[in-house]
Amino acid sequence: MSDLIRKNASELVELLNNGNVSSVEVTQAHLDRSAAVDGAVHSYLYQNPETALATAANIDRRRAAGEKLHLLAGLPIAVKDNLTTTDAPTTSGSKILEGWVPPYDATVVSKLREAGMPILGKTNLDEFAMGSSTEFSAYGASHNPWDLDRIPGGSGGGSSSVVASFQAPLAIGSDTGGSIRFPASVTGTVGIKPTYGAVSRYGLIALASSLDQIGPVSRNVLDSALLQDVIAGHDPHDSTSLPESLGSMAEAARKLDVKGMRVGVIKELMGEGFQPGVMARFNESLNLLQQAGAEIVEVSCPNFEYAIAAYYLILPAEASSNLAKFDSVRFGLRVAPEGNPTIERVMAATREAGFGPEVKRRIILGTYALSSGSYEKYYGAALKVRTLIQRDFDAAFAKADVLVSPTAPTTAFKLGEKLDDPLAMYLNDIATIPANLAGIPGMSIPNGLAEEDGLPVGIQILAPAREDARLYQVGGALEKMHEEIWGKRMIDFAPELEVRG
Amino acid sequence: MAKDELMNYEKALEQFEVVIGLEVHIELNTKTKMFCGCRNEFGDEPNTNVCPICIALPGALPAVNRKAVESSIAIGLALGCDIAPNGRFARKNYFYPDLAKNFQTSQYDEPIAFNGSLEVEIPSGAVHVIDIERAHMEEDAGKLTHIGGSTGRIQGAEYSLVDYNRAGVPLVEIVTRPVFGAGSEAPELAAAYVRSIREIVKGLGVSDAKMERGNVRCDANVSLRPHGQEKLGTRTETKNVNSLRSIERAVRYEIQRQAAILAKGGSIIQETRHWHEDKGATSSGRPKSDADDYRYFPEPDLVPVQPSKELIESIRATLPEKPADRRKRLQNDWGFAELEFRDVVNADLLDVIEETVAAGAKPQSARKWWSGELARAANNEDKDVADLAITPIQVAELASLVEAGKLNDRLAREVLTYVLAGEGNPAEIVSARGLEVVSDDGALIAAIDAALAKQPDVLDAIREGRMQAAGAVIGAVMQAMKGSADAGRVRELLIEKANA
């Protein structure tokens, strides 16, 4: 394979800016890679090589003409299929949106286009981002490039597997309870959920509005930093987007210094239920941080115990309302029922046929949680837990500058293994969910391989709201120490995928 | 529609105490919609003022219209309300095809304005203080047109068309606390209350306030209870009352209908009822209970509205005077008698008379025109006086022509019909049609002589003091000059001639 595709995004940026490689070459190399491996990995739901190459050629022309371009101009990227794009169908992994081409671009997509980044395609996800494995995608699961029989994480398994299989140097994900970080953890890649509001949600097909956040996916901390610097910023179209800038993430990622930083270890997110290899790698990283001059402190977040329960009330409640618009009237699937096609019956038949089982499960759950008589007992109680979890974080961040935990309790499980056990599936997100409930930023970076199965594990870094830069600073420093010990990047341990002629 | 049994109104009031409650929706006249940048315009081609936000395409998010918030605060302040420092939006969830998101973005437990009151004067002159529970912001739904049925309603229709131009238009809903003690005047009080609200929002400039366009919509809650009973009776909510007159009629109808049921030992069904202007009756809509489950929850896509004290005070500083104060001032300025003034208020003529006076007319002549000839014209055309094709400036011009003796009453009325027909301003019409009063003595004397030639005895009769004899000659002169003669001058000339 072309060695262009194995390069970090930051290296490609340098080559592009120096004129050593053209955007068409870089884009074509990734398209070739997809043609070779995506039949096996199934990261993409849609690709249009012509539009990607046209953008690339345009950038090359403009660069040749001496135009001043964005730093990342010409660098191709993959976008999760729950962000609207005017030149590609946007399905959110659901049959109810099959073939729907939105009339507007998501703000993040507009920013990528303004930066001159060719969009390679739309990546797979669990239907409406509900899931931890992509197995709930209406278009079939994606596969983990480390072991094709295993899940690539979810919901953003398309975006994690696309960078892990070198089909894209960067990808956009969305994280509602771990949908960027869990896939990163199980595919040996980097994923960041920025502070709630740091990146505009306009054009992101909502799962749970108060929890959703768009973020970068890459193979390297600096690469994600470069991408967050492109997509972040206030957007008048999203009233929950932060008015202020959070500064340069790339600058933070280049500091490579943790001296004097207080790193808090969350007592409740380790031990029982966590795979031995996951814990072993975690403890090794704590030692590395300490050796680099960080102070390790233990913190307690007692209310995390209730996080999953609260999350699975707040999320379905918001989702049940967000998904009400899928009624066949203005866009998407329309199914005519047998007999008299009244509006109620057409809506019901469309939703019955268009939504998958996990979506229906959560709509029913959410509708119930909000109904009168249940509201206080369920939704109201969940909001209280949310406040308590925020307080846990406040207390923890009084003692520590960043917090760390394993990203997930286990390595990638086998496709089909947890499909019939929703509760077991929900437990994957035990360490990632609290950050969404509190609106704080979180990052997962590769943390070595578990000796029992040889699969990647991740370490999660959390920072107070608006302090995304700390993630990049600590993540960048730890990544550098890892790579010095390993002698190469973690992704370079991944087995070669069988390439189709 | 089954015919309801009604109890005699006076009898109903002997037996029951009337409690009313009013919910008034005000459509704001902001340039753009509540949560998107689409034009807020009545009457455009269907589905032309739409975007991903107001037709709820996946991924779209709302953003609050600042002007709509300011207008809502102004309404709240004008109603004497407190303004919430932290007003949150909420989602009201229900499926309906005119509601693109299948939830309405509204306010629930944290309205922008609350705890106000309004003094309302009813036609009898009594003044009631209506307590305002809250005024909250929300968005309008689209407009459904049902095709294929005979009634234009959804029942029996073959299909329905949806126009989303109105979807997302900003609304303020003003809700009263239960209103007691209006007795037999409850219907008049309901109408007078809505009239006051209309005056307020019009005075604030925040709404076009046209009821026939749905800018002001009223839902009237009515319940009865036996005199002396503490517990409130079961209420009905009558919708679709689109004029002040129908509010009055609908409340009255509900009082009579409910009284008949209760007197027989029956019970009232808590429900929505529809007012039918043509039949003068309400009919049963869908049952409504306090347990209607809209699954309200805080709107996660919008941050709370947090108006600063400075903003609130700056809006308060620009509030126009209160309707009651304005009425007192105008009555004083104009010098109208009590009854005259009350008629003007009840006929909704304050604004037009004020503007006509401002354009130079004398208050009494402005009043005469608007409450006489123009009120009749509006009645014939079945529209509001304010919507006639004549401006207060034109009325003032007409009045000044009469004042100057250039037009007599009959001619002025004729000119008025041409103005209403769109022929231009009164002075233009007078010259174009040659309608000016002829006061040229030469022409008059010639006409008088011609008339006297046919009735030679008249001069003698006048000399003998029998003035009524002059009438025949005056009439003949007027006829000969097609009404453009100044009758007073004809009489003077005739007397001069007799005494010469």
Ligand SMILES: [Zn+2]
């Ligand atoms: Zn719009």
